[in-house]
Amino acid sequence: MRLNTNVPPAEKPQHYLETALARGRKRQSVVKGTRQHKERERFLTISTSLVKALTNLHDRYPSFDNFSEFNKRIFQLEMQLGTIKKALAGINGCITTIKKITTEHIARVKNAEDVAPIRNAYIGRISSIFKRLQPHFDTLNAARSILKDMPTVDDELFTVAIAGFPNVGKSTLLKKITTAKPEIKAYAFTTKGLNVGHFEYKYNQIQCIDTPGTLNRKKMNTIEKRADITLRYLADAIVYVYDPTETYSIEMQQQLFEYTKELDKPIVIYVSKTDLVPDTKLEGLTQPAAVTKELTRLFKEWL
Numbered sequence: 001m002r003l004n005t006n007v008p009p010a011e012k013p014q015h016y017l018e019t020a021l022a023r024g025r026k027r028q029s030v031v032k033g034t035r036q037h038k039e040r041e042r043f044l045t046i047s048t049s050l051v052k053a054l055t056n057l058h059d060r061y062p063s064f065d066n067f068s069e070f071n072k073r074i075f076q077l078e079m080q081l082g083t084i085k086k087a088l089a090g091i092n093g094c095i096t097t098i099k100k101i102t103t104e105h106i107a108r109v110k111n112a113e114d115v116a117p118i119r120n121a122y123i124g125r126i127s128s129i130f131k132r133l134q135p136h137f138d139t140l141n142a143a144r145s146i147l148k149d150m151p152t153v154d155d156e157l158f159t160v161a162i163a164g165f166p167n168v169g170k171s172t173l174l175k176k177i178t179t180a181k182p183e184i185k186a187y188a189f190t191t192k193g194l195n196v197g198h199f200e201y202k203y204n205q206i207q208c209i210d211t212p213g214t215l216n217r218k219k220m221n222t223i224e225k226r227a228d229i230t231l232r233y234l235a236d237a238i239v240y241v242y243d244p245t246e247t248y249s250i251e252m253q254q255q256l257f258e259y260t261k262e263l264d265k266p267i268v269i270y271v272s273k274t275d276l277v278p279d280t281k282l283e284g285l286t287q288p289a290a291v292t293k294e295l296t297r298l299f300k301e302w303l
């Protein structure tokens with residue numbers, strides 16, 4: 001299943017308030033009846049407008065509890081799930097409070113001689129509650145931009161992760177074997193997020209994730225953690241890319257390979273840049289077509 005990452009932005013609380021108050025004003029001016037009835041209609045219109053805006057905002061966010069392990073961990077590199085859940089709960093709580101205050105003030109205005117103080121009290125309460133939503137809205141907007149940058153992976157597809165040191169040619173391989181157009185540059189750490197590409201095998205989609213390069217070390221930065229999470233929690237198979245031109249020594253690349261092997265997933269070795277070092281002693285697949293062939297074989301095993 002693919003994660004819905006398309007959520008609307010939260011506007012300033014003032015924006016929703018002003019819209020709701022204007023709607024309320026209009027409603028009470030057109031509705032027929034006693035002053036008390038007109039105020040009741042105003043309160044209901046304000047409440048409906050705010051509740052609708054908050055519900056829309058709340059319900060467009062994906063259900064974080066149903067996130068796959070992979071999505072959870074990628075999201076949590078930027079924000080704790082508890083933080084966004086708390087903000088969403090705060091919004092839900094606000095919906096309940098608005099409804100309660102509206103019911104109370106409708107009851108108070110029903111038999112009131114003078115409706116103005118009750119109207120002022122109602123608008124005052126609603127405004128102060130609503131303005132307190134700002135920190136929750138800020139959290140929602142921060143979560144929204146994290147979601148927008150999340151890779152659009154389908155966790156039900158057979159998934160291959162391309163791994164290796166920075167600058168070894170991982171994105172170049174992705175470009176050769178899938179329809180993706182990743183950024184390719186002559187320096188390390190070009191890929192910071194995860195590039196997703198697909199190739200087809202007998203009407204089946206095989207998903208390839210080009211990961212950022214990782215250095216073989218215990219303490220990883222956020223970029224490297226993305227690669228690590230992909231290898232651990234999403235990949236069904238791994239393509240390990242060796243670079244024979246030795247920007248990083250073969251020993252170091254070998255060490256990272258051994259570490260990757262510990263994940264206990266099928267690994268295909270690809271040696272890049274053989275046009276630059278034709279007499280490389282490294283053993284592996286050197287043609288992208290051979291990688292595709294090996295991956296389709298693993299896919300058939302996986303089925």
Ligand SMILES: Nc1nc2c(ncn2[C@@H]2O[C@H](COP(=O)(O)OP(=O)(O)OP(=O)(O)O)[C@@H](O)[C@H]2O)c(=O)[nH]1
Pocket residue numbers: 165166167168169170171172173183184185186187188189190191192211212213214272273274275276
């Ligand atoms: N000559 C030659 N150059 C290659 C080959 N594969 C990659 N390159 C070059 O190596 C450089 C790095 O390639 P990328 O595909 O961006 O490497 P990467 O592993 O994705 O790098 P990061 O995203 O930084 O980890 C680029 O300048 C590529 O053009 C190859 O097979 N032959």
Ligand SMILES: [Mg+2]
Pocket residue numbers: 170171172183190191210211212213
């Ligand atoms: Mg790359």
